[in-house]
Amino acid sequence: MRILVVTDAWYPQVNGVVRTLGTLRDELTRFGHETIFVTPDQFRSLPCPTYPEIRLAIRPGRRMARTIEANQPCAIHIATEGPLGWAARRYCLKRRVPFTTAYHTKFPEYIRARFRVPLPLSYKVMRRFHAPSSTIMVATQTIQSELETRGFQRIRRWSRGVDTTLFRPRSREELKGLVPDLLALQKPIFLYVGRVAVEKNIAAFLGADLSGTKVVVGDGPQIDELRRRHPDVLFTGAKQGEELAAHYSAASVFVFPSRTDTFGLVLLEALASGVPVAAYPVPGPLDVIGNSPAGVLDRDLAVAARAALGISADVCRAHALSFSWEACTHQFLDNLSPFDPLALIESGS
Known part of the structure; x- marks a missing residue:
């Protein structure tokens, strides 16, 4: 056809x-x-x-x-x-x-x-x-x-x-060759991937009380403003392919602050990489995570992110494998x- x-x-x-x-x-x-x-x-x-x-x-x-x-x-x-x-x-x-x-x-x-x-x-x-x-x-x-x-x-x-071949858990040795700078950051690493724009509600993530390091992967109209306001946050710009997948795998928790996405493909990419998700209980996260132990949904994003630290990579990966492009x-x-x-x-x- x-x-x-x-x-x-x-x-x-x-x-x-x-x-x-x-x-x-x-x-x-x-x-x-x-x-x-x-x-x-x-x-x-x-x-x-x-x-x-x-x-x-x-x-x-x-x-x-x-x-x-x-x-x-x-x-x-x-x-x-x-x-x-x-x-x-x-x-x-x-x-x-x-x-x-x-x-x-x-x-x-x-x-x-x-x-x-x-x-x-x-x-x-x-x-x-x-x-x-x-x-x-x-x-x-x-x-x-x-x-x-x-x-x-x-x-x-x-x-x-989700492409479970590209997005997968990776060893420290593999990450050294792709994202050595991330491995040197203070742990835990809380990651956001997506457009850097007001509708993504990134300010909620950047303002959350979290120890460790916050990393933002992506580009968009709000990036210069947020860089000035949050000098302690690592803004990497947009990434693709193996480099993007390595950024996921190097993270401790993937934080999804959006309240307006209809799905959130990045949620699956993080889970396939063995990284737990923290998000609000809104459309997108409710459908992808639901009652699964692969993530934590809470009206307080910092509470969700801290709670997600205890989730194993195997649980996250297993949940992602249930989503097939075919x-x-x-x-x-x-x-x-x-x-x-x-x-x-x-x-x-």
Whole structure:
């Protein structure tokens, strides 16, 4: 099957949505499907206000139409609610072509944190965007329940997996060759990995009363400000591949301060690395950790982080192994709404 995926989030962005879609592409290829991605680098774009790393496509409608028609997909999936997502949505509605969408990010909460836009207004826009979708894919039951209470319909599960070969416990000798500076830090090491932005609530982690060393891996619009305010914290910038995996493995506890993520792929990466998780009891951590002994959820983040120090690497690793990318990809395929690509021609395009 030829699947066209439209996403405003793509490389060189480093976040859970991009990693999820990149892995989906690899898995679909392995299953014998052809996947075409429509991404911002294929269009004229401008930097997103307050977040210049994200590029926003400018007037993408005509090129979007040409791209879809040239590839004649058997299914269309719109992954994000940005300019490309809206352009693909307009195309599909005009030609009565079915499509699916995904709810990766709690944009209403993000927009409120950045611009003080009221939640009811933002959720009204989100409902309008997703309403024509044949299926809205979400990562967890908690997010599904939240959206249903806000009037969203036709929601189905599309979970997440983790690369347990890359993210794994590593010996001290292996870490010496990858992250020698981390091994010299005062223990315990409390680690955060992700965007350094206000919606991630990093201030709660940096302000927590914890002995040892705090490490922040990632980049984003808040990094310079936080570096000035917290000179005792090690900010490494963004990391990828083996170097990122080694940072996880060198940590004592992974601290996840976000209250707005729909899943938190980094939670699985930490657990696969044998590192326990400390987080708030909110969507994402509630679904990934739940009642598992692999982490501690508490309204006091410092209490959770200190309690997590006693959790063994084996318990964390075993929990992560229950999350499979193969199973997630089968879910994605089951959720699609295939159609005859000739319908694009017959619709008058």
